Amino acid sequence: MLYSYALWICVMDIDDIQNRRFFLRNLGVLGGGILAATSPWLSIFADVKDTSGERLKLGVIGPGSRGRFLMKFLAKNKKVDIVAIADIYQPSIDEALEIVPTAKVYKDYRRLLADKNIQAVLVATPLNTHFQIVMDAMDAGKHVYCEKTIGYDMDQCKRMYDKHLSTGVVFFTGQQRLFDPRYIKVMQMVHDGVFGEITKVRAWWNRNNDWRREVPEPRLEKFINWRLYKASSKGLMTELACHQLQVGTWALGKLPEKVMGHGSINYWKDGREVYDNISTFYIFNDGRKMEWGSDIANKFYGLEEQILGSVGTVEPERGKYFFEEIAPQPAFLQMIREWQQDIFSDSMFAGTSWMAETAKPNHGEYILGKKPDADGSSLLTEAFVEAAITGRQPAGIAEEGYYASILCLWGHEAICRGEALDFPKEYCIDYDVYGTSEYKTDLA
Amino acid sequence: MKDILITRKRQITELKVWLACLALSVVLNIYAIIAYEAQWTELFTSIGFMLTASVVIYIILLFFRIVWYGVRRLCKRR
Ligand SMILES: NC(=O)c1ccc[n+]([C@@H]2O[C@H](COP(=O)([O-])OP(=O)(O)OC[C@H]3O[C@@H](n4cnc5c(N)ncnc54)[C@H](O)[C@@H]3O)[C@@H](O)[C@H]2O)c1
Numbered sequence: 001m002l003y004s005y006a007l008w009i010c011v012m013d014i015d016d017i018q019n020r021r022f023f024l025r026n027l028g029v030l031g032g033g034i035l036a037a038t039s040p041w042l043s044i045f046a047d048v049k050d051t052s053g054e055r056l057k058l059g060v061i062g063p064g065s066r067g068r069f070l071m072k073f074l075a076k077n078k079k080v081d082i083v084a085i086a087d088i089y090q091p092s093i094d095e096a097l098e099i100v101p102t103a104k105v106y107k108d109y110r111r112l113l114a115d116k117n118i119q120a121v122l123v124a125t126p127l128n129t130h131f132q133i134v135m136d137a138m139d140a141g142k143h144v145y146c147e148k149t150i151g152y153d154m155d156q157c158k159r160m161y162d163k164h165l166s167t168g169v170v171f172f173t174g175q176q177r178l179f180d181p182r183y184i185k186v187m188q189m190v191h192d193g194v195f196g197e198i199t200k201v202r203a204w205w206n207r208n209n210d211w212r213r214e215v216p217e218p219r220l221e222k223f224i225n226w227r228l229y230k231a232s233s234k235g236l237m238t239e240l241a242c243h244q245l246q247v248g249t250w251a252l253g254k255l256p257e258k259v260m261g262h263g264s265i266n267y268w269k270d271g272r273e274v275y276d277n278i279s280t281f282y283i284f285n286d287g288r289k290m291e292w293g294s295d296i297a298n299k300f301y302g303l304e305e306q307i308l309g310s311v312g313t314v315e316p317e318r319g320k321y322f323f324e325e326i327a328p329q330p331a332f333l334q335m336i337r338e339w340q341q342d343i344f345s346d347s348m349f350a351g352t353s354w355m356a357e358t359a360k361p362n363h364g365e366y367i368l369g370k371k372p373d374a375d376g377s378s379l380l381t382e383a384f385v386e387a388a389i390t391g392r393q394p395a396g397i398a399e400e401g402y403y404a405s406i407l408c409l410w411g412h413e414a415i416c417r418g419e420a421l422d423f424p425k426e427y428c429i430d431y432d433v434y435g436t437s438e439y440k441t442d443l444a
Numbered sequence: 445m446k447d448i449l450i451t452r453k454r455q456i457t458e459l460k461v462w463l464a465c466l467a468l469s470v471v472l473n474i475y476a477i478i479a480y481e482a483q484w485t486e487l488f489t490s491i492g493f494m495l496t497a498s499v500v501i502y503i504i505l506l507f508f509r510i511v512w513y514g515v516r517r518l519c520k521r522r
Contacts, residue, residue, distance in 0.1 A: 328480070328482070330482065330486050330489065330490045330493060331473070331476035331477045331479070331480035331482035331486055331490075332472070332473045332476045332477075332486065332490045332493045332494065332497070333490075333493060334476065334480050335472070335475070335476040335479065335480065336497075
């Protein structure tokens with residue numbers, strides 16, 4: 001089996017739909033392959049309805065940095081017409097118009113929502129504004145793609161999810177890893193047991209910068225640097241943890257039952273209100289743990305999610321996996337090494353108790369056969385377009401986004417309260433993958 | 445500068461010495477394959493290591509041979 005994975009086709013150029021379909025077919029999605037269990041949302045790419053020739057009328061609310069990044073993919077998609085944008089900041093509007101010069105401009109998003117011509121909206125505004133915009137959009141019958149974290153608190157997230165259910169509109173969240181080929185492929189391997197029993201997930205996101213954006217005039221500080229202030233953001237938890245915690249639950253196939261954590265401002269004491277370093281622990285009912293941490297005063301270890309199994313380790317950000325047992329070095333080299341050790345090493349320390357733990361060079365294998373060069377953002381936007389055109393909500397996509405948001409907000413609450421918190425059962429939704437209907441009664 | 449002449453006889457002798465070094469490396473590899481329970485294919489796949497080892501052994505031997513000739517010459521002069 002390992003060989004078949006190792007020989008799995010190198011990633012192809014996923015530049016057009018043909019290639020994407022080819023790619024997904026190889027992953028086993030088209031035609032109901034085994035991936036359906038691991039990443040059920042990919043069924044959106046199955047050839048159920050031919051949507052070629054159709055065009056989705058889309059409005060973008062908040063075409064800031066993330067919004068414009070996504071607009072670049074959407075503008076290339078032949079099935080989309082970005083007909084309008086809504087923003088309250090002129091420089092963002094000007095930059096967005098460079099991508100879509102003919103789009104109608106609104107200063108008030110409600111006027112965009114009133115446009116009957118628009119079928120779907122992309123919401124990429126700051127965290128504290130998502131809730132009202134998304135609720136209004138769903139009430140207006142628009143399909144919604146909302147950037148993560150979806151709500152400012154767990155209650156907002158639940159009400160947004162419930163609104164999606166009651167209105168029946170398509171609801172996507174900005175969890176692009178769900179559509180990233182290397183994550184999809186490796187999760188299939190994880191769930192197939194290729195890496196043995198998964199014993200722990202360890203994730204971190206480190207940077208060495210102040211996380212600030214340049215502010216043209218002081219009165220705009222809180223508006224531009226909204227990430228740094230409590231009224232508009234919950235900092236590292238909502239901006240970074242949200243992505244990686246979802247990877248952990250995706251790998252483990254369950255939700256944690258307890259969380260604890262700590263955060264503080266140790267280095268960037270510049271008037272910000274959100275922590276510049278965080279450590280959290282999510283504990284599952286079988287004792288397994290997911291650790292998540294972030295430090296923005298040291299970037300040596302960068303960003304990673306490590307999925308640790310009894311047979312192997314996955315580092316999806318690097319795009320690699322490593323097996324515990326690697327082929328031994330040629331006997332001739334082993335013999336020379338042993339001679340060298342006998343001659344040069346200090347006999348006091350030459351015992352084997354620590355030698356066995358010394359990491360051997362293990363360069364691992366690329367999940368997709370080559371270094372990753374893109375994330376799932378392009379496929380994610382494309383999936384949203386397919387779903388909005390067909391009006392078909394792909395399985396699990398809203399639920400994964402919902403739980404990712406709940407996990408980071410719950411963790412944030414544990415940090416603020418300085419307590420270990422149990423999973424808030426009132427925020428359980430029925431989602432088979434995590435068995436949460438059963439979980440709900442377990443906790444009750 | 446004077447030309448250094450390596451006679452045909454010397455070349456053959458050196459070639460024989462190196463071949464002996466190579467044979468020794470092969471024997472060591474056979475020993476290692478047995479001792480470390482490796483695959484016999486390593487007799488071929490480790491050919492690069494054996495060639496390298498034979499050159500290293502040859503150079504070490506050369507050093508001792510030069511010292512030996514030097515000492516012998518000195519003794520003869522006396
Ligand atoms: N998925 C990802 O990897 C990813 C990456 C970066 C950001 N994000 C998310 O995207 C969202 C936006 O982040 P960003 O970095 O683009 O921020 P940004 O500050 O660059 O952009 C936000 C935009 O929203 C506009 N805006 C603010 N309030 C508005 C309102 N009431 N109506 C209309 N427009 C309004 C701002 O003027 C600005 O143009 C956040 O939720 C963030 O978490 C996601």
